[in-house]
Amino acid sequence: MRYWLMKSEPDEVSIDDVAAARNKTVAWFGVRNYQARNFMREMRPGDQAFFYHSSCANIGIAGVVEIVGDAYPDATQFDAASPYFDAKATPATPRWDSVDIRHLRTTRLVPLAELRSHPELEGMRLLAKGSRLSVTPVEPAEWRFIEQRLLQES
DNA sequence: GCCAACGTTGGC
């Protein structure tokens, strides 16, 4: 099983929105970057991800979610009324994928600046200069450090 | 709102 970090703008989908889905799952969609899409295609059911709030007042890790299924074509790419519409994508030749997630827990918010302050995390893909990917892999050692050292105090 | 960094497009 692998670990990931998924960004979301809480104005659109927050960790509370994922939690409110209760036993149900939430579709993660709208990714329009090939590198991020390829990471989504590597995801498998049972993988876990930090749910990260971006482009908002309180930026950082806000919770933990589980991947519940393999990637599948993102329906919004075919919807001309959607901001995520892609004229070059067709159902026969889809370009973009969604993945379903489920809420595991809401944590205290671990700010981006706090992540940056720990030398143990300096290799994190999220923290790389200029990194903008909405989905990035998290190394097991990084995952454990965050889980055990930063999230225990929630 | 600014701007650095990155990805994509398209002319050649």
Add this chain to the structure above:
DNA sequence: GCCAACGTTGGC
């Protein structure tokens, strides 16, 4: 296939 121009992301 190069690369300049443009658009987007996302932290500050």
